[in-house]
Amino acid sequence: MTDSALDLGEPPQPERADAYQVLARKYRPQTFSQLIGQDAMVTTLANAIKRDRLAHAFLLTGVRGVGKTSTARLIAKALNCVGPDGEGGPTIDPCGVCEPCRAIAEGRHIDVIEMDAASHTGIDDVREIIEGSRYAAVSARYKIYIIDEVHMLSKPAFNGLLKTLEEPPAHVKFLFATTEVNKVPVTVLSRCQRFDLRRISxxxxxxxxxxxxxxxxxxxxxxxxxxxxxxxxxxxxxxxxxxxxxxxxxxxxxxxxxxxxxxxxxGLSDRGAIRELFGLLLGGDAEGALKALRRQYDYGVDPQAVLKTLLETVHGATLAKVGTPPEAAQSTEEREALQHWGTLLSFPMLHRLWQLLLKGHEEVSRAALPIEACEMALLRVVHAATLPDPGDLAKRLAEGGEGLSRPQQVGAPAPSGATAELQQPQPEVVPLPGDVRALWKLLGDHGRNELQAQVRNHLRPIRFEPPELEISALRPLPADFARDLGNELRAITDTNWKITTANAPGEPSLREREKQDDDDFKAQVRADPVVSAAFEAFPDAAIDWEKTKRSM
Missing domain, CATH: 1.10.8.60 (Helicase, Ruva Protein; domain 3)
Incomplete structure (x- = not known):
């Protein structure tokens, strides 16, 4: 028997199944019409192509997943498309069937070079781009460089790119994409046409x-x-x-x-259960609220997710109160509950709930005991729901104190149809300060000692019309002073302050005024005839200014 008689050939191989392509890649936009949520950018590009006013560099910025890299590839196709007959020019509607369109879509076009700046950060990588840009495109109309996450280039790399970026050859286009545009040097930004891709609704x-x-x-x-x-x-x-x-x-x-x-x-909390929890909180039912929270926790819901959904509920009730149309995704039950809460809850109460829940969300995010921290945050909300309404309290005191034992309550419906009751606490009304000294005293009365010192030493008012304040920006004013002062005054007075700066001298600060008053006082004392005579008789004498001030 020969060897050839024993040769049975290769065993049959199973057919290889096609590799699964994830939806994010499978449905990546191939035309501008498939790019959702970026109509303004598409319109601008269409007009630029139609009028032959194409920039030499484009910067695409936005959060992850909104289509920056896909848009860059679409622009490359739009600029290099030749149409099915091979005679077409740049178009906002690339055909997708010509060789440049297909090659770019498949990532194999020799004249469209993609580079990930996260792994090619150095000057040597940029030097290759500079050298390559000198040569004409091999088969396309334009040689296109797509640099993703461009903000990760090193400083020498950016500097090396500047000259070429400012005056590139006519056949070269640069397309940059980044999620952190604030890290891109201004010198680069000024050389690019910038498109901010919006979050998709x-x-x-x-x-x-x-x-x-x-x-x-x-x-x-x-x-x-x-x-x-x-x-x-x-x-x-x-x-x-x-x-x-x-x-x-x-x-x-x-x-x-x-x-x-x-x-x-x-891991999202059930919105019906959250509405029930929200009703218990508004009704001041501490035991019921904690039990409802524990039920969510036992189902595997993260405490931070519970607080996030409660925040969404407060936000939805506030939008309903101001008359914003409801979201299409809201259920009928949710829409009715939000409208009811928006009608019955006051703006001060909604703002207080928002601040309490937001503080709780921040605490839970960094707490060693998340569920316990969440429980404490909800108990703070319950406590706020049982506080008396200062406005109502003042009104009743003015009327002789009748009914002080029964503060006013507002219904808060739970999903089951039951009605919870809510007292409407409102923040204490703090009068707005009438001048800088009153502002300084207000900060001290509320424990903002460091900011109070800055107001005394650095605040030079140009216009003082609370809650609007224009101050001098001249040194030594701290960089964050206006922002910090506005935040603190908003927290104290429950009023939004508008604090702006201007490059003008302004009026003297409190410290400068005190020094001037002190100098004037000393000059007045020295000019007194009796004091002058005393110094003439005793040239080495000195004045005890503290005792002098106390005696006058």
């Missing part, structure tokens, strides 16, 4: 996700898509990644994408 994201699940053949509840859109925080990529996870979770459950499953997957 939750409504637009939910609509986009609905189209994606339809194409994927997946059943999804609108509320589930709304939850994913909210969790994405304006980022299409983040939202598609969450949607990918939700679809996989739905496959394990054997059903579609459901709101309850998404809520569990994201």
């Amino acid at each position: 939750a409504d637009q994201l939910a609509e986009h996700f609905a189209g994606v699940v339809e194409k994927e053949g997946v059943d999804a509840e609108p509320e589930a898509l709304a939850l994913i859109a909210r969790a994405a925080e304006g980022s299409a990529r983040d939202g598609l990644s969450i949607l990918d996870q939700a679809i996989a979770h739905a496959g394990m459950e054997g059903g579609g994408v459901r709101a309850g499953a998404v809520r569990d997957m994201l």
Whole structure:
């Protein structure tokens, strides 16, 4: 038997399944019409292309996942598209079928060079770009350099790029993308046409996700898509990644994408349970509120997520109070509850709730015992709900004190239909100071001693019309003085202050006035005939100024 008779050939190989492509890559926009939420930028680019007023460098900035890199690739396609017949020019609607469009979309075009500045930060990397930019494009209309996360370039790298960036060859275009535009040198910013890509609204994201699940053949509840859109925080990529996870979770459950499953997957608190908790807080039911919180905690909900949803509830009630239209993603129950709370709660109470919950959220985020810190934060809210209303208290005192034992209460509905009652505490009314000295005293009375000292030493008023204040910006005024003073005065007086600075001398500070008054006093004393005569008789005599001031 020969060897060839024993040769059975290679064993059959199983067919290789196509690699799964995540939704964020699969549905990356291939045309400007697919780029959601950036209409203003698309319009500007379309006009620039139509009028042949193309900048030599573009800077795209925005939060993660809004489409900066995708936009850069679309601009590269728009500038290099030749159309199906090979005779076209730059267009805002690239055909997607010509060789430049297909090569750019597939990341293989020799004249479109992408570089990640996070891993190529040095001057040597930039030197390669400078050298390469001198040569004409091989097959495209423009040689295009796309530099992602450009803010991570080193200072020498930025300096090396400046001259080429200011006067690049006519065949070269630069496209920069960054999430931290504040770290890009001003010298670079001034040489680029800047586009700020906006966060994508939750409504637009939910609509986009609905189209994606339809194409994927997946059943999804609108509320589930709304939850994913909210969790994405304006980022299409983040939202598609969450949607990918939700679809996989739905496959394990054997059903579609459901709101309850998404809520569990994201660790979000149930909004119905939060409305019940909010009603208990407003009603001053400490025991019930803590039990409701523990139920959420036992279900695996993070305490910080509970406080975040409570903050969203206060914000929603405030928007309902000012008449803002409700969000489309809100359920009927949530919309009715927010409108009821917005009608019955006063603005001071809403502001107080916001501040208390916000402080609690910050404490829980850094607490060693998160659930305990959350409980203490909710107890503070309950305590605030039982405080008397200062305005109502003053009114009743003026009327002779009748009914002081029963402060006024406001209904706060829980989801079950029960009505909780709420006392309406309002912050104590602090009169606005009438002059700088009154302002200085107000800060001291409320324990702002360091800021009080700065007011005495540095504040030179130009215009004093509370709550508006214009002060001199001349040194030695601290850099953050106006901001810090405005924040503290807002906290003390419950009034928004507008404090501006100007490069004018202004009136003297309190310290300068005191010194001037002291000098005037001493001059007046020395000019007194008796004192003059005493110094003539006793030239080495000295005046005890403290005793002199006390005696006069």
